[in-house]
Amino acid sequence: AQTVTQSQPEMSVQEAETVTLSCTYDTSESDYYLFWYKQPPSRQMILVIRQEAYKQQNATENRFSVNFQKAAKSFSLKISDSQLGDAAMYFCAYRFNFGNEKLTFGTGTRLTIIP
């Protein structure tokens, strides 16, 4: 079974600085997707960024980028120029790219932005 591990329950960063959130996963598959979701205090889940395993290039979305290390099964999220609105719970998620496979979520990292 696939597992997703986020080893940092909480992180904090100074406003305008850069922070990296860690995620590792375990799978025997080669074709899959990885995702980072943001859950602000409103509790609504928002998709931040996704990475397709067969693509070597790391995904980027504005201030958000990932460091995808397929051999190491590592998928970290880098947030540049941190803003107060980035404060949220961040979840890493995995999905095997076959049929109707469901999402597997990590336990989350709570990010605090220090003004």
Next chain:
Amino acid sequence: NAGVTQTPKFQVLKTGQSMTLQCAQDMNHNSMYWYRQDPGMGLRLIYYSASEGTTDKGEVPNGYNVSRLNKREFSLRLESAAPSQTSVYFCASSEALHQVETQYFGPGTRLLVL
């Protein structure tokens, strides 16, 4: 568009009571889901509905039932609530089954079972 809406936002139940959590989406999505979120654990899938008229069990279905009332609405029922069901419940929808790129979550329902 409202996206995915859930009611109620917060509910307190006594052990043994029943209740139904409501979810509706206005994006014409085919698939809908119910997740629960507990401290120190990732989101876990309770039930899902691939399309109108179908429902299937997820990882943690025990103690729950669901109804896909129509394409828009997907309700979650607790027949006899237990303290272990204290959690935050999220409804989600997507265009196709488990299609994460189009998956939208609702704001959540916080349930406390005493």
